[in-house]
Amino acid sequence: MHVAHLSLTDFRSYASAEVALEPGVTAFVGPNGQGKTNLVEAVGYVASHSSHRVAGDAPLVRQGAARAIVRALIVRDDRRALIELEINPGRANRARLNRAPIARPRDTLGLLRSVLFAPEDLALVKGDPAERRRFLDDLLVARAPRFAGVRADYDRVLKQRGALLRTAAAARRGGPPGRRRAEAEAAFSAAGAGDVLSTLEVWDAHLAAHGAELLAARLELVEALRPLVAGAYAALAPSSAAADLVYRSTLSTGGPPDGDADRDGDGVPGAHGLSTGLGKSVDRAVLAELLRARLLEVRQAELERSVTLVGPHRDDLLLSLGDMPARGYASHGESWSFALALKLAAFELLRADDGDPVLILDDVFAELDSHRRRRLAEIVAPAEQVLITAAVAEDVPAELTGAWFDVAEGGVARVR
Amino acid sequence: MYEGVVQNLIDELGMLPGVGPKSAQRIAFHLLAADPADVKRLAHVLLEVKAKVRFCQVCGNVAAEEQCRICRDARRDPHVICVVEESKDVVAIEKTREFRGRYHVLGGAISPIDGIGPDDLRVRELMTRLADGVVTELILATDPNLEGEATATYLARLVKPMGLKVTRLASGLPVGGDLEYADEVTLGRAFEGRRLLDV
Ligand SMILES: Nc1ncnc2c1ncn2[C@@H]1O[C@H](COP(=O)(O)OP(=O)(O)O)[C@@H](O)[C@H]1O
Ligand SMILES: [Mg+2]
Ligand SMILES: [Zn+2]
Numbered sequence: 001m002h003v004a005h006l007s008l009t010d011f012r013s014y015a016s017a018e019v020a021l022e023p024g025v026t027a028f029v030g031p032n033g034q035g036k037t038n039l040v041e042a043v044g045y046v047a048s049h050s051s052h053r054v055a056g057d058a059p060l061v062r063q064g065a066a067r068a069i070v071r072a073l074i075v076r077d078d079r080r081a082l083i084e085l086e087i088n089p090g091r092a093n094r095a096r097l098n099r100a101p102i103a104r105p106r107d108t109l110g111l112l113r114s115v116l117f118a119p120e121d122l123a124l125v126k127g128d129p130a131e132r133r134r135f136l137d138d139l140l141v142a143r144a145p146r147f148a149g150v151r152a153d154y155d156r157v158l159k160q161r162g163a164l165l166r167t168a169a170a171a172r173r174g175g176p177p178g179r180r181r182a183e184a185e186a187a188f189s190a191a192g193a194g195d196v197l198s199t200l201e202v203w204d205a206h207l208a209a210h211g212a213e214l215l216a217a218r219l220e221l222v223e224a225l226r227p228l229v230a231g232a233y234a235a236l237a238p239s240s241a242a243a244d245l246v247y248r249s250t251l252s253t254g255g256p257p258d259g260d261a262d263r264d265g266d267g268v269p270g271a272h273g274l275s276t277g278l279g280k281s282v283d284r285a286v287l288a289e290l291l292r293a294r295l296l297e298v299r300q301a302e303l304e305r306s307v308t309l310v311g312p313h314r315d316d317l318l319l320s321l322g323d324m325p326a327r328g329y330a331s332h333g334e335s336w337s338f339a340l341a342l343k344l345a346a347f348e349l350l351r352a353d354d355g356d357p358v359l360i361l362d363d364v365f366a367e368l369d370s371h372r373r374r375r376l377a378e379i380v381a382p383a384e385q386v387l388i389t390a391a392v393a394e395d396v397p398a399e400l401t402g403a404w405f406d407v408a409e410g411g412v413a414r415v416r
Numbered sequence: 417m418y419e420g421v422v423q424n425l426i427d428e429l430g431m432l433p434g435v436g437p438k439s440a441q442r443i444a445f446h447l448l449a450a451d452p453a454d455v456k457r458l459a460h461v462l463l464e465v466k467a468k469v470r471f472c473q474v475c476g477n478v479a480a481e482e483q484c485r486i487c488r489d490a491r492r493d494p495h496v497i498c499v500v501e502e503s504k505d506v507v508a509i510e511k512t513r514e515f516r517g518r519y520h521v522l523g524g525a526i527s528p529i530d531g532i533g534p535d536d537l538r539v540r541e542l543m544t545r546l547a548d549g550v551v552t553e554l555i556l557a558t559d560p561n562l563e564g565e566a567t568a569t570y571l572a573r574l575v576k577p578m579g580l581k582v583t584r585l586a587s588g589l590p591v592g593g594d595l596e597y598a599d600e601v602t603l604g605r606a607f608e609g610r611r612l613l614d615v
Contacts, residue, residue: 202526
């Protein structure tokens with residue numbers, strides 16, 4: 001697939017911009033701060049409904065404007081889809097497909113699939129677990145858009161459960177003075193604390209059900225990614241140790257004592273065993289049961305801390321090079337190679353599913369040494385569409401020739 | 417900010433569901449410009465509705481008398497109760513003509529974020545209704561969203577010891593939505609194909 005036209009209204013620095021695009025390589029070149037990333041960020045937004053640079057939508061709306069609109073004309077085989085997203089910070093976004101309103105913007109996910117490489121990717125290796133969870137979940141959504149719903153439901157269950165834990169905690173402490181206290185006491189009034197606990201059990205069940213769905217999908221995804229990441233890493237850094245991934249679940253840490261094997265032989269691991277090693281088809285019902293059991297184990301601690309302590313929102317993806325964890329041990333260059341390998345693996349996976357996703361390379365070549373630069377260019381060059389940004393012409397590898405836009409002073413002009 | 421009563425009006429309107437500050441302002445200025453007789457009529461029905469409309473003592477549905485029309489109707493099957501969140505859900509289900517039993521209106525769904533627990537809903541009233549053993553099936557028709565599902569699970573567990581048949585509307589309803597937005601045919605089908613809830 002490729003983007004044939006991008007149109008922006010009040011998005012980032014652009015009051016308006018119209019950019020006609022073609023398959024093949026397109027480079028956006030211009031000095032820093034001129035709006036190159038803003039352009040490709042908009043393409044990424046259409047694909048994922050979020051920015052690779054900021055968590056919220058507010059910074060995406062041009063200073064002083066009330067809302068931003070991004071339109072992208074997507075061509076896949078011979079079919080065309082015009083996606084329009086209206087970004088309303090603080091309120092619900094709106095979407096139109098081929099000019100007809102869509103009830104939920106999230107129903108346009110999957111129409112454009114893209115993989116975006118950016119300097120921020122280094123955080124996949126060096127940053128917090130949240131970065132790696134987001135990488136996995138974004139990829140799940142890109143492969144199967146229904147996971148946007150699974151993710152949203154899970155987040156909502158977490159919020160509801162968190163609110164209940166806080167109510168319970170406030171009531172146990174006698175509560176802070178004022179309104180909150182009255183509410184907390186009301187929650188305990190008739191049936192006493194047992195009432196909060198019985199609702200907690202209901203949320204446990206829902207957390208377990210939604211969490212298991214997310215967890216099973218992540219485990220399966222990691223299994224599919226492993227060989228691809230190892231292969232991509234070896235191509236980028238041939239002399240380095242082998243790259244590998246292990247999904248570390250909060251289900252498997254702690255747990256029953258000495259339970260690190262599948263003792264009862266039911267295909268389900270005890271503590272520590274829940275990594276990608278076990279594999280292929282992890283049964284959702286079994287995971288849900290494990291989650292519920294873990295929730296019961298940590299209940300006391302949860303009531304004390306008022307947070308949900310187990311579940312996919314606390315999991316991590318462990319990256320390793322040979323025997324060593326990448327985080328904290330890998331050199332800067334190795335970390336870069338690992339981050340690129342993760343993104344290239346995502347690209348391979350999406351491509352195998354359903355044809356080439358749009359590749360976006362935001363200012364990455366400047367970060368790489370000549371070997372990695374050449375390898376990356378060779379790998380991405382055959383893709384149906386590659387969008388590149390670079391501050392100077394020398395940062396666009398020779399392997400990637402194609403259309404050329406100058407970006408300067410708020411304008412985007414095609415020069416080649 | 418506007419002076420005194422105008423701002424008060426905007427503030428009051430702004431507290432209505434679905435009315436944001438901009439709409440509140442628009443409605444306020446519409447009322448200011450409107451014919452005094454029209455405004456008087458509106459004020460009158462507002463007061464009247466508060467004075468006359470009550471909630472059914474039995475099921476919690478809106479009613480003009482102590483009991484609502486459905487609870488007073490002897491032809492309705494007393495063995496089945498359909499539990500819904502709001503009175504408007506009763507209206508939606510009645511339109512399908514699929515259901516001949518009675519209702520129980522909870523007055524919302526469990527939502528800790530909004531500070532709503534079982535005690536804030538008409539759960540105790542439901543338990544009282546079930547106590548005499550006349551009711552044999554409970555249909556949980558809370559909204560097909562997270563809070564509705566949680567409420568259904570909660571109730572199913574609560575009544576489990578009573579050995580009732582507990583059912584949930586079949587899937588096919590738009591997930592994440594409100595019952596009232598489901599069209600009649602879909603809702604009717606969901607009723608017919610309701611499934612046993614196992615908790
Ligand atoms: N919401 C916004 N409103 C107006 N200008 C913005 C907004 N967000 C970013 N900018 C401007 O966009 C420019 C950065 O654009 P960017 O695309 O990141 O540059 P680069 O060409 O280096 O990739 C900065 O000058 C910044 O001030
Ligand atoms: Mg940039
Ligand atoms: Zn009634």
